[in-house]
Amino acid sequence: MRYARWVVLLAAGIGLAPAMAQDVLVLAGANDNPNALINGVFDGSTVAFRPEVPSGGTTPGNVNYLYFAQVRAHRSATPGCTRIAQTNDGNVTVYAMGPGNAIAPVAGSPFTTGPDTEALAWSPDGGALYVPLYGTSTVFVFTVTCNGGVVTATAAGTVALSGVFSLVDAWVIGSGPGTHLCLAGRTSSTVGCFAIDATTRLPSTSPVNTVAVGSARGVRFALNGCGILAVGNAFVSQGVRVDTKGFLTLTSTAPNVAQARYGAISADGTLAAMGSDDNGFSVYAVDSGCGLSLVGTDQSAPADPYVMYMAFDSRNRLYVADSLENRIRVFAPTSTAIGPAIASVLTSHATTSAPAGLDVVELSLPDALFADDFE
Known part of the structure; x- marks a missing residue:
């Protein structure tokens, strides 16, 4: 039997009713x-879709x-x-999901970063948020804590990195902090991983x-160290491996349907995908x-969204x-075929120029908890 779900509007955000274990929260x-x-x-x-x-x-x-x-979630x-x-354009909003699964911005949001803020990466323990700034080699770092169910984000500083420039994507490897x-630099045409001070x-x-x-x-990694990188000036995706010391080794390339942009890799490291x-x-x-x-390509989206x-x-x-078509589709690919979409739904947004950024995570009873390693 499927239980009914309902929406509770709150003063500072929205509430999602407890969801069944197979349900997945979709964020964009x-x-x-x-x-x-x-x-x-x-x-x-x-x-x-729920109220925005x-x-x-x-x-x-x-x-x-x-x-x-980008939108990124942490459990x-x-x-x-x-x-x-x-x-957002020039800043970052941090939300908390509190009692009753209510989503609302934390105090101080949105936090100023700078023009062309495009990328985000959570530490595995959720204690730090990394915000690279496009057109620069600068990363903004926020420490994030939760005490008594209250999430607090605090600016920890900025770091100017060498070896990468015009930062467009990021990912954190390892456990705990x-x-x-690991960051992708568009103008420098490089990807590199930088050691994190745990304190x-x-x-x-x-x-x-x-x-x-x-x-x-794009740069994405699975828990086993396998990853996928976007070769942005070609119809190509690049396989990569990272070891526990942060050393990157390129593996094989595979064709992409068009110029590669942002990708994803399954948590078990067996499947990957690349947008265009x-x-x-x-x-x-x-x-x-x-x-x-290559398993296959899908070009069933109309026009050029x-x-x-x-x-x-x-x-x-x-x-x-x-994006620009206001739609999210869901597929169930295997190692041999993509298959048709199992869902194709317009979002609840009022205009058609959405969505930008995407993340998903299972919901569970009685609280909605995020999985650690998703886009």
Whole structure:
């Protein structure tokens, strides 16, 4: 029997009713002015969208224009301490999911960073949020705590990195506070990982090593150290392996449907996907050596909606944001085929120029808890 779900509107945000174990929370940015957090629940057959949560920030909000942005979620085993982050134009909004699964911005949000804030990465323990600034080599670091169910974010400092420039994407590897912050530099055409100080949460200024990735756009890693990188100036995705010391080794490349943009890799490291600057995406099987092999491509999105952002859930279902088309699709790919979409739903946003950024995570009873390793 399927239990009914309901929405409770709160003064500072929204409430989501407790969800069944198979339900997945879908999060995306509105790509609008004012900006907002799009959120809905996938029940295995469709996505039911809830009222948006105001971010307090903006993006340009132009019709037929995609402002590069991200949404990232982090789980906490402590009720009331789950958290979400979303980029706006020049700042970042941090949300908490409290009692009753209410999503609301934390005190001080949005936090000023700078123009072209495009990327986000949580530490594995949720205690730090890393915000690279595009057009620079600077990373903003926020420490995030939760006491008595109250989430607090505090600026910890900025770090200027060497070896990478025009930072467009980031990921933290390791456990606890994380061992290394890995970043993609578009202008430098490099990807590098920087050791993280477990006390200050700040990354070192020099990378362990860098690897050459043309017009690097995306960087994603699974728990087994396998990853996928976006070769932004070619129709190519790049496989990569990272060791516990943050040393990167490129593996194999595989074709992408168009110029590669942002990707995703399943938590078990067996499947990966890459978005593009066009109307399609590609899915890959990942072997034990972290090499990529093309499973297939999908170009079923009409027009040219920028199919850039995607994420896997723990069942290896793939969620795809059709930006500028106001739609999210869900697939169940395997190592041999992508298959047709099992859901294709317009979001609740009022204009068609959404979504930007995407994250997903299972909901559980009695509290909604985020999984650690998702886009």
